[in-house]
Amino acid sequence: MTIPPNYYTLLGILKDASPEEIKRAYIESAQRLHPDKNQAPGETEIFLEVQQAYETLSNPKRRKAYDATLPKEETDSNPIFHEVLYSRPQLVRMDEPQLVYVLLNLRAHHQNEPFPIPPLNVCLVLDRSTSMKDAKMDLLKAAAIQFMRGLRPEDIFSVVAFSDRAEVIIPAAYQADRQKLESRIRDIQASGATELFQGLECGMNEMRRGLDARRVNQLILLTDGHTYGDEEACIKLATKAAQEGIGISVMGIGTDWNDTFLDQVASRTGNTSRYIARPQEIQKLLAEKFRNLTRVLVEEVTLESKLQDGISLNYAFRLQPETGPVSFGEMTRLGSVLRDTDLSILFEFLVQPPALKPQGTHLLDGNLKIVMAARPTPLPPIRIRLEREVADEPAPVSPPSAILQALSRLTLYRMQERARAESQNGELAQATRSLKNLAAHLLEQGHRDLANTVLLEAENIQRKRAFSLTGEKEIKYATRALLMQEGESST
């Protein structure tokens, strides 16, 4: 199935690239590959090919003739197609820092070859600390059993339970005798403290036994409590998991778990945390998770990139699927592309004046690496370059509506983040004001119940001088859910 690179892939451009883009791509490749400064064997040949590609594509007539020779399938041989939107067409020359927003979308081609649905390798890591006692534990066990019943014969499944130590309840394997296994889950008893690292490490070992690039590999942590002292170790472990191709997602039950920390753990692997307000909902959320896992087309998109000098990233946020913060670094796990849902990431860049160059400003250069469980051969990375021209005057163009809509909702989410930070810093008046602003926006958009919750929290802060544990999670995950609806209705 290896197709020789065509001229477009050789230059790292799309088939509809503009003449300027072709030229720029050529200059860049030529600089990188020029025989004068290049040593690696084989690169001279590539350089000659690049030259030939440019000669063909830079001439409209020859380009057209060349396009006609490309087989139809070749044009969309990459099953993933990406699209970049900017909040404005140009940066403006000025001597203060300025913001620019970028929306990156990755989508599955509609008419691509019908890829088989990849089997799963899933480990449920269940918190069985004392706080889980009684009804909560029973509902968790029931949900885990339901989850197991829903698996397909080709899926590999394991269960780990942990408190201050962890044990393997069901080792990773194809599960034949499910009835016997169900009784093992039923026998889990709640006792002890919560030590997340114990559970995660034990779960990771089970994940590794079934690890296979042809599967969708995911560890699902269900917990209701804080962990103490092992946060660093958990984050390190998540980083390692991401390198090994294992996703970690988190479901927090009730209000006593540390959502900020567990978001960090999950986002290291391109995943996110969900809030389970009532234990009765565990089953529903697990079923939803299972559905998402079976709709995965691309397991993980990783952005390998470097920010250019004078550019900083204020934040990156995944709008869909599985809405949540993205933790940005040299290797950024962006998340997965589902068969029917784009992966959409919104970036906010801050550009310092020295980065405004006459020939244009590079925000970020990098590659998108695509891990696709259903595809036997590795996919070529997608080159990505975010850049803007620099003008003297702002262009009177309003931002694309997709960015505007996403930002209007993300702004609400960030306002609650801000209110929480303010209350943690003891700036209670500020936090109250932020919450009132948030409530006003929510009312405007017709979310009356949520607006009320927010106002109640504002009052609560006045009285108790801190967020309530319920309030902070309710508001956070409800404003996040607003983003989710937006994403799903537009696909």
Add this chain to the structure above:
Amino acid sequence: MITCKNCLHKNSPGAIFCSDCGAQLSDMDLSTQSIRTDKVIAPVGGDTNIPSAPKPITDHGWGSLHLMESGQILPLAERDEFTLGRVSEGQPAVPDLDLSPYMAYAGGVSRMHALLKRDGKRVILMDLGSANGTYVNGKRLTANVERLLNHGDVVALGKFKFQVLIR
């Protein structure tokens, strides 16, 4: 610096929403006016009077749009593909068929709302990710997915309605 009109917070240039109070900063409008779409559409039954034979508007047209609000007829001729939307200031891409003279803004029509095209004898409609959606006989289309149209179908862009007459 952009000063927020609502709270006077100073935001970095390029900001779109105030980082302090969340108000929208750019007063360039012009996001498409948001309307409630839940009550807009009543499905049209077969007994509405479809003009049985669309009057020939031009000799070479392949169809026309019957605007239900104003009763006007817009011919579809001279090309096989029309983007439908409304022109607004400072917009880089302009729709082929500008509906702004027919109160499209009040109806919630996006600037690039939908694509109407002819493919041989078939007539196809596709929503282009519009803010308020595109409906055919009361059913909302999925964005960017093509939908075959029949003669007499009632299309709504937001709540801007027209009937498609195919020759």
